[in-house]
Amino acid sequence: MRGNGIRSWRLEREKYSLTSQLVRSSRSISANITEGWAKIEYANLFRQHLIHALGSNADRAIYFTGFQHLSSIFQHPAFHF
Template sequence: MIISYKDLQVHKKAFSLAMDTFWRTRKFPKKEIYSLTSQIVRSLRSDSANISEGWGKPQYAAVFKQQLINALGSNSETQDWLDYALAFNYIEKKSIPHLLKVMNK
């Protein structure tokens, strides 16, 4: 039974991915804390936040749809930031398929 946005599988996955990736970014160089690290964390948090924001306006189906579209945009942005992290050797290539698999489900 879905009572809250927290019951939605998409929100659970977005939140879980944000937390998993947050801890991975703690290993990035300190010089990246206000740039790449911040961008990744903010775009990931935006995924779940957009879902919960849309849920909070149930009387407006179009608003909920728009917030889901915004979450998809944040998801794509995160993928791009992860490409940078990979290019800078901050994350291992073997972790990318896991992260992208979760993001695209």
């Protein structure tokens, strides 16, 4: 029983961590696009911010996949005690 509690605590902590990172990477996408748009007259800077936004979007996709996987683990009967 104690082992399940520790695993559950670790999974809860990981869930919080993934959620936090998912929120931050999602915010970064719009922030980079906005900042790039403010510098649109400088093509290289504008392009650089769009590239950063694409990178943040890729991060978001990875964290979302991890979050979905972690959520499916929480649905397992072993965690319903």
